[in-house]
Amino acid sequence: MANIVEITDLRKSYKDGFQALKGVNLGIEEGEILALLGPNGAGKTTLISTVCGITMPTSGTVTVGGHDILHDYRAARSMIGLVPQEINLEPFERVINTVRFSRGLFGKPSDDAAIEKVLRQLSLWDKKDNQIRELSGGMKRRVLIAKALAHDPRVLFLDEPTAGVDVELRKDMWQIVDKLKEDGVTIILTTHYIEEAEAIADRVGVIAHGELLLVEEKTKLMTRMGQKELEVQLTETLTEVPRNLQSDDLALSSDGHALIYTYDTNAERTGITKLLADVAAEGLVLRDVVTRQSSLEDIFVNLVKEDAA
Numbered sequence: 001m002a003n004i005v006e007i008t009d010l011r012k013s014y015k016d017g018f019q020a021l022k023g024v025n026l027g028i029e030e031g032e033i034l035a036l037l038g039p040n041g042a043g044k045t046t047l048i049s050t051v052c053g054i055t056m057p058t059s060g061t062v063t064v065g066g067h068d069i070l071h072d073y074r075a076a077r078s079m080i081g082l083v084p085q086e087i088n089l090e091p092f093e094r095v096i097n098t099v100r101f102s103r104g105l106f107g108k109p110s111d112d113a114a115i116e117k118v119l120r121q122l123s124l125w126d127k128k129d130n131q132i133r134e135l136s137g138g139m140k141r142r143v144l145i146a147k148a149l150a151h152d153p154r155v156l157f158l159d160e161p162t163a164g165v166d167v168e169l170r171k172d173m174w175q176i177v178d179k180l181k182e183d184g185v186t187i188i189l190t191t192h193y194i195e196e197a198e199a200i201a202d203r204v205g206v207i208a209h210g211e212l213l214l215v216e217e218k219t220k221l222m223t224r225m226g227q228k229e230l231e232v233q234l235t236e237t238l239t240e241v242p243r244n245l246q247s248d249d250l251a252l253s254s255d256g257h258a259l260i261y262t263y264d265t266n267a268e269r270t271g272i273t274k275l276l277a278d279v280a281a282e283g284l285v286l287r288d289v290v291t292r293q294s295s296l297e298d299i300f301v302n303l304v305k306e307d308a309a
């Protein structure tokens with residue numbers, strides 16, 4: 001599929017000389033959901049603000065739908081919607097006017113049918129005449145999305161859409177993102193929450209210290225980098241790993257009831273057969289064996305740790 005956003009060697013140094021982006025290359029496919037994960041200060045907001053034309057790049061190029069964000073900024077901007085981190089709404093304005101106004105900002109003719117579609121998409125139609133101050137926090141976030149969609153953008157950027165919101169609201173937001181994807185909107189979201197990326201993204205990008213460490217399909221990433229743990233539960237309690245079994249990959253569980261073996265899912269030989277034979281040779285009796293796949297969280301922590309090393 002064609003890339004709708006193309007970022008080439010993008011660099012940003014702030015006035016104080018701080019390099020927030022150090023040569024980012026990234027192509028975003030039309031219709032995908034890309035989650036940008038990274039610790040605080042990694043450069044996520046700088047990256048999306050630059051693509052959205054709010055921050056000026058120091059060098060590099062960005063095109064959206066083939067339009068350069070600097071030389072052809074009007075065309076590029078009209079294809080982008082941005083949902084900022086902060087809720088910046090006028091408390092006494094009515095929902096429908098807030099969204100209408102946003103459409104007008106992009107020079108699009110007023111179109112009540114388009115506004116109704118967006119408000120319905122976000123389950124805000126029955127609140128259209130409410131003032132913003134009468135809405136719950138979750139609804140205000142939805143209004144932010146409705147505003148960002150008011151001019152029918154093809155690409156939607158969500159900067160930390162669920163920062164500080166409760167689990168139920170977070171799941172609500174994930175459903176909204178899913179629905180938008182069905183409508184063909186390309187979505188790029190930044191998040192600290194790994195479970196968010198795991199739940200909704202097609203691809204995951206990891207950014208740290210202004211560099212994109214990797215971008216990969218979520219499922220591939222999880223298999224490629226994933227490690228598995230095999231928990232060998234025993235009928236007796238041990239105080240240490242028996243001498244003949246000692247290796248870097250084997251540890252004793254904290255209660256002494258199980259041996260925990262870590263292995264690489266991609267290795268040609270996992271070593272499980274040998275381990276189980278060795279366990280039997282030690283005269284240990286198995287109660288059960290359980291396997292666990294490492295989560296995106298483990299992968300992320302390892303990656304960022306490697307980068308810092």
Ligand SMILES: Nc1ncnc2c1ncn2[C@@H]1O[C@H](COP(=O)(O)OP(=O)(O)OP(=O)(O)O)[C@@H](O)[C@H]1O
Pocket residue numbers: 014015016018020038039040041042043044045046047
């Ligand atoms: N206007 C600015 N002037 C100088 N430095 C800045 C400016 N804006 C951001 N930075 C610095 O650039 C780095 C990246 O910031 P950015 O907001 O892009 O990170 P982030 O990944 O979005 O972090 P968070 O998850 O905390 O929002 C940080 O070290 C930040 O202090």
